[in-house]
Amino acid sequence: MLPKETKTNSTTEIMIIGGGITGTSTAYFLTQAGHEVTLLERSELASEASGLNAGTLWQIGWGASPDLSSTLSMGGLELFKMLQFELGYDIEFRQSGALKAIQTEEQLDFLQKEVQHLKSQGYSLEILTTRDAQSIEPELNSALSGCLHYPLGGSANPVKTTRAFASAAQQRGARILTNHEVSTIEYLDNGSYKIVTNKGIFQARTLVLAAGPWCRSIGSMLGLHIPVFPVRGRVNAGPTYPRVSSTRPDVVNRPHLYSTLPCSWSCGIHSLLASKSI
């Protein structure tokens, strides 16, 4: 049912659609820069991809000539530190490094060349023997062929991080409206946008589409073709392993790292940690 024109009618300078990490962090930085911001989220904050991920923060280090990806990754790490240590939000950020499992000798051979190349570019990573990796994570399975070690990697709670950005934006004047689903957008003659939601109608001079994969459907409201679409993700949740403490590094198995090699996608944490201990 379309909302009646008598419901909330409101104007704002900048309207952000989407309450994930993209929308809330944008709201924070725009309010920080002195803009008037309203954010519309159809459900709750972090209810989609921003709340359903592993919380891993990767780095491959500042290189001598860092590329865009490593610059953004390292810059992102600084933002997590800013949220936790300067703004005081507990987002469970920790920078305890990360280990990626090397499952086979073939993967090891492949990575030796890769890592040599990346290190020559100034990246901060190394291959450890399983024995050396066990000095960082004693529960690692001795049958591994080794580990890639990223000393600067870390993790954070994605839901808390998204909410922290929203809260910091609110403190700087942003309006964060959850349970507001955008159904149509119209570009008006006066150069502003009319945004219709289930809770009311809004006008904004500037629109930020931060709806993740739903940007495609939102974009089509404006005649834009945005070539992204939602795909259902998959996360395996298991029991907590009491002996793996939160100060230990993240240990992950990412076979796609070795995408030129045949390998199984099904190896999970059980193959990484010694079975006797879990």
Ligand SMILES: Cc1cc2nc3c(=O)[nH]c(=O)nc-3n(C[C@H](O)[C@H](O)[C@H](O)COP(=O)(O)OP(=O)(O)OC[C@H]3O[C@@H](n4cnc5c(N)ncnc54)[C@H](O)[C@@H]3O)c2cc1C
């Ligand atoms: C701390 C952290 C760690 C991460 N770690 C990992 C990781 O280890 N591995 C990994 O793969 N990814 C990770 N990610 C990334 C994550 O998986 C997503 O890529 C990212 O969160 C996407 O954010 P988004 O805001 O663009 O999209 P989303 O979180 O999907 O947000 C889009 C929002 O738009 C809203 N919306 C949609 N349509 C409408 C509408 N019509 N009206 C109003 N609202 C609408 C949706 O409800 C949704 O809340 C991490 C993210 C964070 C924050």
